[in-house]
Amino acid sequence: MDTPDRPPRAAATAAVEDSPVFNFINSLSPIPPPKPSDSAHNVQLFKSSDLAPVSSIFASPHVNPAKESKLPIREDSVQLSRESHSPNSVRTRTGATSSIIRMIRCKNIVSENCSITCYLNDSTSSKASQPIQLCGGSAESDTNQNTDGKKDPTTEQDRTDIEFVLLDQCGPEKMDSSQSGNNACENQLSEQHKDELGSFDGGYMFAHQPHSDMLRLAPPFESETQLVNETLQTDNVYCETLLTDGPSGSYTQNSAPDPHLYWAGAVEGCATDYTPQMLPGACQSQLVPNDQINNKLNEPSDYMPMDHNVSSQNLRGMRRRCLFNEKSGAANEGAKNSSARHSTNSTTPRRKISSSDNNLKTLRTPPCALPGIGLHLNALATVPKDKMVPHNDIQSSLNQASNVPSAVGSSPPTDDPHTINDDSSQTAVVAYVGESSQGSPKKKRHKFDNGDGTSCKRCSCKKSKCLKLYCECFHAGVFCSEPCSCQGCLNMPSNMETVLSTREQIESRNPLAFAPKVIRTEPGQELADDSNKTPASSRHKRGCNCKKSSCLKKYCECYQGGVGCSVSCRCEGCKNAFGRREGVALLGIEEAKRGCEEKDGGVKEETTDNDKQLVIYQDSINLTPAESVLATPSVVDYRPLVALPPLSSKKPRSSTKLGGYSSRLEGHLKSDILLSPFESYAEMMLGDGTSNVLKGESSPQTSVKVVSPNKKRVSPPRIGTGLSPICKSGRKLILKSIPSFPSLGVDITNEDPNTSSLAP
DNA sequence: GAGTTTGAAACT
DNA sequence: CAGTTTCAAACTC
Structure with a gap:
């Protein structure tokens, strides 16, 4: 051209x-x-x-x-x-x-x-x-x-x-x-x-x-x-x-x-x-x-x-x-x-x-x-x-x-x-x-x-x-x-x-220090763009650590960000309106845990602690029907994340930095990684394609698994409004852009295609 | 508007 | 890495 x-x-x-x-x-x-x-x-x-x-x-x-x-x-x-x-x-x-x-x-x-x-x-x-x-x-x-x-x-x-x-x-x-x-x-x-x-x-x-x-x-x-x-x-x-x-x-x-x-x-x-x-x-x-x-x-x-x-x-x-x-x-x-x-x-x-x-x-x-x-x-x-x-x-x-x-x-x-x-x-x-x-x-x-x-x-x-x-x-x-x-x-x-x-x-x-804590996609938008691009649901990278707020106040970053708590969260008594920490289960244990999780919070940290892969799922319970719908997408979105290199690559892709990250970060990163810069970025750029990777195209794994325990995935906050209430509140940015992650080499490659896709 | 509560960030 | 302290926002009054 x-x-x-x-x-x-x-x-x-x-x-x-x-x-x-x-x-x-x-x-x-x-x-x-x-x-x-x-x-x-x-x-x-x-x-x-x-x-x-x-x-x-x-x-x-x-x-x-x-x-x-x-x-x-x-x-x-x-x-x-x-x-x-x-x-x-x-x-x-x-x-x-x-x-x-x-x-x-x-x-x-x-x-x-x-x-x-x-x-x-x-x-x-x-x-x-x-x-x-x-x-x-x-x-x-x-x-x-x-x-x-x-x-x-x-x-x-x-x-x-x-x-x-x-x-x-x-x-x-x-x-x-x-x-x-x-x-x-x-x-x-x-x-x-x-x-x-x-x-x-x-x-x-x-x-x-x-x-x-x-x-x-x-x-x-x-x-x-x-x-x-x-x-x-x-x-x-x-x-x-x-x-x-x-x-x-x-x-x-x-x-x-x-x-x-x-x-x-x-x-x-x-x-x-x-x-x-x-x-x-x-x-x-x-x-x-x-x-x-x-x-x-x-x-x-x-x-x-x-x-x-x-x-x-x-x-x-x-x-x-x-x-x-x-x-x-x-x-x-x-x-x-x-x-x-x-x-x-x-x-x-x-x-x-x-x-x-x-x-x-x-x-x-x-x-x-x-x-x-x-x-x-x-x-x-x-x-x-x-x-x-x-x-x-x-x-x-x-x-x-x-x-x-x-x-x-x-x-x-x-x-x-x-x-x-x-x-x-x-x-x-x-x-x-x-x-x-x-x-x-x-x-x-x-x-x-x-x-x-x-x-x-x-x-x-x-x-x-x-x-x-x-x-x-x-x-x-x-x-x-x-x-x-x-x-x-x-x-x-x-x-x-x-x-x-x-x-x-x-x-x-903390490489992710400035990264947006929550990535949000709004349902509609996402769709519009191509769902692919953006991570479907918003996420909270780190996950909160709320104890007294029950994730019902802005003290909770997840809540503030309008996203549900995710596996990565370490909150106690999570009642996040956007989505409680759902269960996270170890892959192996997934189902069993799910049962527990469904209960609500049960799952929570269990998994997090483990570095093992986690499976995240949202509780249908928490979500309203509509929400649930939304939620699911989010899940899907996450998948991509999952797709990312499994545990093995703690670091997502190549980026060396990742290694450096603190455990939390790692967790976040991991999740984020999923979004790898490229991917996400590319996605963003492209609007879509990259997301594919995330979404799992790249990785066959559709499963929701999350590699790192930390990773959070936030259930899509979108619920209802799509806007997280949070939005309104204003404390911090909740929705930060996804932190840059170390680029993922793999992703990149993947992305490239995407990008290419962009190109005519 | 002041004081308290809260949880993240920073520090050790 | 974990525990503690510091900090400022969120919240309450």
């Missing part, structure tokens, strides 16, 4: 194209037909801890909800598109769909090899996105690219919206040269962040889910990157930016209705490629507000320095993939949403940012940590435009607020805190947006508003300095903002380094 038209490139370039990587990319590029945003809910971010060093993991900022508010999201993609003239950006129409894609070139990228993949979806239509890939190494290549086939930017712009652009820029090895760049990037980032959100590395993904209100930002997934990297390794530079706009955004499959914007930082695979420094730093993934992205996209020429800057600086070093979806109304509008450009950190006032300036700043900050869950790329989809914040505003806000935790760890961001996607999230977004306007104190958080009004809460840390997981903001990957009532806060852009280092430390300790 990429380069059909390309003019002859440097030999190197050609080589690149030939390279498996290139092929891989190509395959990837095509995005599966976007599933309509409808469900975008789940987005999962995975860090591939594997891939990236720990730091990398953190690299992804979580959300910056508060300050984030700054993130403006624009829907105006259109405008941008028009401007796209800039050489750098390329627009393409997707044929039928009018969607326009802009490609950002990685001019400067060290190696010629830069592949950019753009996925376009019809904003309006659910049509499959049209991926476009650009490969260009040097700037020259860029030009070439333009010629290549990339469509002219100038033409056609407006109508179409870019729904989804995927741009990865990586300059892995070459990065070296770039390394400096990386560092620079970081610096820039910090600066930029402060200054502007300007550049976006593209490491992050944004998704708008038109339908869903939520706007999610996801840091680039490492898993993907990994894949890419793997394939690309040969290729030094790989750049992809993934942008999604519009409702249809391919990735956004699951957009939940949530308006929330969240970003999940996945760990970037960068790590391998990059020096550790880079990782933590800005370089790695950054989240860029959609708006920003859009802006840049829209105004590529002007602002998008991307080519140069980005590629050279940020991009080079990094392989990032940004997925950005805007949910907002784009869907409806179709085009509007601008795609985000990867590199740019959009937020900066579009224009303000000189292209150069902008470039790369990676903003990690996720605009808001929406409650999102995992990332759905797709899910992103739609955020009601309404909710969308004007870019300008956002940007400004961002700048001012500098909440962006850009640097912040990548992974978890998912949003945790915020999380909950759900419905509440929407509100949050909106509010957020509104607040976003710079100054407003509101920034705080998007954390959800649940209807409670709790929404905008922010942290009120006194002793932790907002550098511990106690701090919701920190946990969410966002900088503290006005709304926060914290004391001695160090979770500020000005302390980016500290924040990042702290995050890294925490992640090193």
Whole structure:
């Protein structure tokens, strides 16, 4: 796809194209037909801890909800598109769909090899996105690219919206040269962040889910990157930016209705490629507000320095993939949403940012940590435009607020805190947006508003300095903002380094620390997307340890997350309305235990203790019929997990990190693993396919077995509402994106196909 | 709004 | 790794 038209490139370039990587990319590029945003809910971010060093993991900022508010999201993609003239950006129409894609070139990228993949979806239509890939190494290549086939930017712009652009820029090895760049990037980032959100590395993904209100930002997934990297390794530079706009955004499959914007930082695979420094730093993934992205996209020429800057600086070093979806109304509008450009950190006032300036700043900050869950790329989809914040505003806000935790760890961001996607999230977004306007104190958080009004809460840390997981903001990957009532806060852009280092430390300790605790998929959405993609049911990775709350209060993370307790839970007297810990039985004992379990809690911990495989099943009892229905799916979902390597591989897949994890983590990981970054990620990206793996396609095992005792599986909270009540409440993010897990090699492979599936 | 309760996170 | 302490959110009044 990429380069059909390309003019002859440097030999190197050609080589690149030939390279498996290139092929891989190509395959990837095509995005599966976007599933309509409808469900975008789940987005999962995975860090591939594997891939990236720990730091990398953190690299992804979580959300910056508060300050984030700054993130403006624009829907105006259109405008941008028009401007796209800039050489750098390329627009393409997707044929039928009018969607326009802009490609950002990685001019400067060290190696010629830069592949950019753009996925376009019809904003309006659910049509499959049209991926476009650009490969260009040097700037020259860029030009070439333009010629290549990339469509002219100038033409056609407006109508179409870019729904989804995927741009990865990586300059892995070459990065070296770039390394400096990386560092620079970081610096820039910090600066930029402060200054502007300007550049976006593209490491992050944004998704708008038109339908869903939520706007999610996801840091680039490492898993993907990994894949890419793997394939690309040969290729030094790989750049992809993934942008999604519009409702249809391919990735956004699951957009939940949530308006929330969240970003999940996945760990970037960068790590391998990059020096550790880079990782933590800005370089790695950054989240860029959609708006920003859009802006840049829209105004590529002007602002998008991307080519140069980005590629050279940020991009080079990094392989990032940004997925950005805007949910907002784009869907409806179709085009509007601008795609985000990867590199740019959009937020900066579009224009303000000189292209150069902008470039790369990676903003990690996720605009808001929406409650999102995992990332759905797709899910992103739609955020009601309404909710969308004007870019300008956002940007400004961002700048001012500098909440962006850009640097912040990548992974978890998912949003945790915020999380909950759900419905509440929407509100949050909106509010957020509104607040976003710079100054407003509101920034705080998007954390959800649940209807409670709790929404905008922010942290009120006194002793932790907002550098511990106690701090919701920190946990969410966002900088503290006005709304926060914290004391001695160090979770500020000005302390980016500290924040990042702290995050890294925490992640090193617990790779899943920033991972979303609960992954949720809403039933409907999931289905929409293809059930496959997202883990069907939400899950609580860790499982709670409630004793007095009986899992009936928000003290219980599971409850808060709107998910039922799972095997991994260690709660006592579980009465979780979403689903009691069901029985978990050892496989061998399954049935026998089941009997016990049915009783309710009986099972519980028994199994957990054991590392043995567990079987999880939900109690029909707990669930209402409807619920039960839901539940079952969830179960199914889990299966995939099961599918994952059985006990033997405690670690899920390859990721070494896993080993490091604490037992809990392991447990979680395991479960999570199931979701392996890729899978989940891919799924998210793809919307579906990957899920297959999870679902068990990959693994024949349909059985629910869970390898690790810890793994939790939460019965689908969805019950009834699909929303967990939790959502409303707002404490932490319940639905965090799935933590990045170490990528699973296997999965990856599996995933690949999936991804490929995405590709046309 | 202050105080208590709770369970996760952090520490030892 | 387990136990204890610390912390901040959730909850109660």
